Amino acid sequence: MTVRPRAQHLGMVGCRVCGLVVSAPLQSDQRSFCPRCRSELQPRFAGGSARAWAFWLAALIFYVPANLLPVMDIRVLGGAEHAATILGGVVDLWRDGSYGVALVVFVASVLIPTVKYLALAFLLLTVRHANGWARRARARLYRWLEAVGYWSMLDVVVVGLLVSLVQFQALGEIQPRAGILFFGMSVVLTMLATQSFDARLIWDGEGDDTV
Amino acid sequence: MRTHPSLIVCPHCDAVYRRPALAAGQVARCGECDAVLHRAARLDMNGWTALTVAAAILFVLANAFPVISVGMQPFRNDATLWQATASLVHGAWAPLALPGVAVAIVAPSVQIALLGWVLLFAWHGRRAPGFRLAMKALDWLRPWSMLDVALLGVAVAAIKLAGMAEVAIGPGLWAMAALIGVTAVTAKGDPRWLWEATE
Numbered sequence: 001m002t003v004r005p006r007a008q009h010l011g012m013v014g015c016r017v018c019g020l021v022v023s024a025p026l027q028s029d030q031r032s033f034c035p036r037c038r039s040e041l042q043p044r045f046a047g048g049s050a051r052a053w054a055f056w057l058a059a060l061i062f063y064v065p066a067n068l069l070p071v072m073d074i075r076v077l078g079g080a081e082h083a084a085t086i087l088g089g090v091v092d093l094w095r096d097g098s099y100g101v102a103l104v105v106f107v108a109s110v111l112i113p114t115v116k117y118l119a120l121a122f123l124l125l126t127v128r129h130a131n132g133w134a135r136r137a138r139a140r141l142y143r144w145l146e147a148v149g150y151w152s153m154l155d156v157v158v159v160g161l162l163v164s165l166v167q168f169q170a171l172g173e174i175q176p177r178a179g180i181l182f183f184g185m186s187v188v189l190t191m192l193a194t195q196s197f198d199a200r201l202i203w204d205g206e207g208d209d210t211v
Numbered sequence: 212m213r214t215h216p217s218l219i220v221c222p223h224c225d226a227v228y229r230r231p232a233l234a235a236g237q238v239a240r241c242g243e244c245d246a247v248l249h250r251a252a253r254l255d256m257n258g259w260t261a262l263t264v265a266a267a268i269l270f271v272l273a274n275a276f277p278v279i280s281v282g283m284q285p286f287r288n289d290a291t292l293w294q295a296t297a298s299l300v301h302g303a304w305a306p307l308a309l310p311g312v313a314v315a316i317v318a319p320s321v322q323i324a325l326l327g328w329v330l331l332f333a334w335h336g337r338r339a340p341g342f343r344l345a346m347k348a349l350d351w352l353r354p355w356s357m358l359d360v361a362l363l364g365v366a367v368a369a370i371k372l373a374g375m376a377e378v379a380i381g382p383g384l385w386a387m388a389a390l391i392g393v394t395a396v397t398a399k400g401d402p403r404w405l406w407e408a409t410e
Contacts, residue, residue: 005227157368
């Protein structure tokens, strides 16, 4: 089985920003820049996966208060004051009979973040410790993470909208609570973690395991 | 440093290919990892310019007309895209408004403006002042522009409120939906061809 040449083996780099292919010196202590767009050329991201791990951990830490603390406080005339958490919001929708919307919010706010933490950890661990298998599937998993991750911002937008719209003093008011801030930060941090993962690492050492 | 304009490197797996000659709308995929290598623009410069102008107009409309309106007798709250996301900016909860404003207002509007600026000069085969910076900014902004998420957010908020208040959809929402359709091509599309078009 022949292995397709990788840019790194040929002493080349594809610029991440403008796509230009450049022959660049490979000394790791020397920084080189794209002659066309002046972005830094990185055959592999500097520092390996350290940045991705750092963002991943920070996101996970923020994710705890994001789920434990209420994200908003709903007060409507004739109803009791009601503090809603992320998961509580899904339950409320379900109880109101809006099953479809409950499902959408559940997927965006609970399922995607959870799967994302696990999948990213899985990718980070396998490129380091067990890189020789299912490269194509793992590459696809990473592209999927990149594509769906930002839908988790849904709840941040919803709470922002509800708070802006329901300001009727005595009749009804929705107030934001700290949970949504943690939730938003955790989503942003997971997006940064995903961006900091170098998908090219999945394909490294390919020649070694096929011979 | 030698450059290789006839080559293309897969951004996801580093495999090297000869740049394929594609017809408009065709997509080249990496044979190794199946990622999109190169997407031949379906549109020419005319098309990109037309869509960018359309996006600018729709963005103004979404901010001029209410996207959603909520009523509790005798009060009624009409909110444009801007009001719906930014009304918190003045209160104690201002930090909470920032992400919403960033992803639904700042990122899309900056994208439209930068693309317009770059295209204006590309028409004459020239690189706009600040071309390099503008192209980097467009690349950097792409993942943070979330009008589609915002639109779904409006829908979810409307359904959540339906039980406790009168909710109506405003014309701004249609402008927003159209804007998402248009920016699916411009903002999410790959403007890298502009590097070659202005060389």
